[in-house]
Amino acid sequence: MHRPMEGVRILEVAQFTFVPAAGAVLADWGADIVKVEHAERGDAQRGLTRVMGLPAGVEGSSFAPIMEGPNRGKRSIGIALDKPESRPVLEELVRRSDVFLTNYLPSARAKLALTIDDIRKINPDIIYVTGSGFGTEGPDADQGAYDLTAFWARGGSADGVTPADANRVSFMPAGAYGDSMGGMSIAGGIAAALFARNVTGKPSEVDVSLLAIGAWATQFSVNLALLTGGPLPKVQRTEQSPGNPLTGNYRTSDGRWIQLSMLQPTRYWAEFFRVLGRQDLVDDPRFNTMDEITEHAEMIGEEIAKTMASKTFDEWVKSFADMTGQWAAVQNSWEVGNDPALIANGRIVEVVDADGRSQKLVANPVKFDNEPVKLTRAPQFAEHTDDILGELGLSGDEVIALKLAGAVT
Known part of the structure; x- marks a missing residue:
């Protein structure tokens, strides 16, 4: 299997999901990721037991998706970065790495001597990468953030979906x-x-901020607001797109939803209504042109809604299976995890957890050479400390001395 990042070595000094998720993707692609965790607490995300009001795992299992998703395929070493005894270990890891990846705030990086100047003194060729809340410049460069604040709220998505x-x-x-x-x-x-x-022989400094990701995700609205010179008016959300009844969501008899998105309704009109069982709407002369469809859109939408409400979700999914017009079932997380298209393309992947049990994870969306990705579980806290120190050439006595000094875990 071709994994384009094989041979690339990445040193990750990061926690939570934003930056570690990048390491997970690169590990999927074949990179060797050494994850540096706090010598006592590990990645702070290991301490989260509930996420969005739900338990982060299940009773009796070490497998926690909140850690497994952004950390699969890595090796973990516990290092007390604030202890001088640990510095030679960190520096040797830096020397052996192609990329230094962190989400520590500028003040913390300065305190721990992890700035780009500090790291480049050790390895002038290393690529220095930060994931930040608001970018490396400006008044908020040293402000912490999560995706709920910088991406969702400040980046425009929250306002965009709030009536x-x-x-x-x-x-x-x-x-x-x-x-x-x-x-x-x-x-x-x-x-x-x-x-x-x-190509050039020169290493880059890379920064990606959650705010910039949020603005990129909402760029259509942001660009339109910049063009028109002010905030966009709130558009009243309806089940159907104005003027096009073949773009909208319709409720089934059992309370589920089907999403239609046929942006060229005249192209799919006859087929859709035949599948719907409404030949009368195919033959109706009032709907021969797009202008006529737009004029009668509300009435047509009501007819579609009435018919959709006559059958269950599963019945409509089966009926629409071979339809060429664009549609989708509105799926919950369980259905997404069992989606046949994702499974066929190797995007839902089995992985053996630390307890020896088979589990499943969502793979990254990029597929190379039409091959499924193979995943290994996320490391337990500091699981690979001894192995990594051995690779650096430290003797057993030197490792013990570091542990006694509290420099490594």
């Missing part, structure tokens, strides 16, 4: 929602920086 008359702001649809998108962007930036170094 004008709402009593509260709409919440993110999933935990680490912006973090996961941001991790993919960082991974892409690292791939570009590695390519550039190979």
Whole structure:
């Protein structure tokens, strides 16, 4: 199996999901990721037991998706970065790495001597990558952030999905929602920086901020607001797109939803209504042109809604299976995890957890050479400390001395 990042070594000094998710993607692509964790607490995310009101795992299992997703395929070493005894270990790891990847704030990096100047003194050729809340410049460069604040709220998504008359702001649809998108962007930036170094011989400094990811995700609305010179008016959300009844969501008899998105309704009109069992709407002369469809859109939408409400979700999914017009079942997280298209393309992958049990994870969305990705579980806290120190050439006595000094775990 071709894994384009094989041979690339990445030193990750990061926690939570945003930046570690980039490491996970690169590990999927074949890179060797050494994850540096706090010598006592490990990645702070290991301490989260609930996410978005739900338990982060299940009773009796060490497998926690909140850690497994952004950390699969890595090796973990516990290092007390604030202890001088640990510095030679960190520096040797830096010397052996192609990329230094962190989400520590500038003040913390300065305190721990992890700035770009500090790292480049050790390895002048290393690519230095930061994932930040608001970018490396400007008044908020040293402000901490999560995707809920920088990406979702400040980046425009929260406002975009919150109705004008709402009593509260709409919440993110999933935990680490912006973090996961941001991790993919960082991974892409690292791939570009590695390519550039190979071509020019010069290493890059890369930064991706959650705010920038949020603005990129909402760019259509942001660009339109900049063009028109002010905030966009709140558009009243309806089940159907104005003027096009073949673009909208329709409720089934059992309370589920089907999403239609046929942007060329005249192209799919006859087929859709035949599948719907409404030949009368195919033959109706009032709907021969797009202008006529637009004029009668509300009435047509009501007819579609009435018919859709006559059958169950599963019945419509089966009926629409071979339809050429664009549609989708509105799926919950369980259905996404069992989606036949994702499974067929190797995007839902089995992995053996630390307890020896088979589990499943979502793979990154990039597929190389039409091959499924193979995943290994996330490391337990400091699981590979002894192995990594051995690779650096430390003797057993030297490792013990570091542990006694509290420099490594």
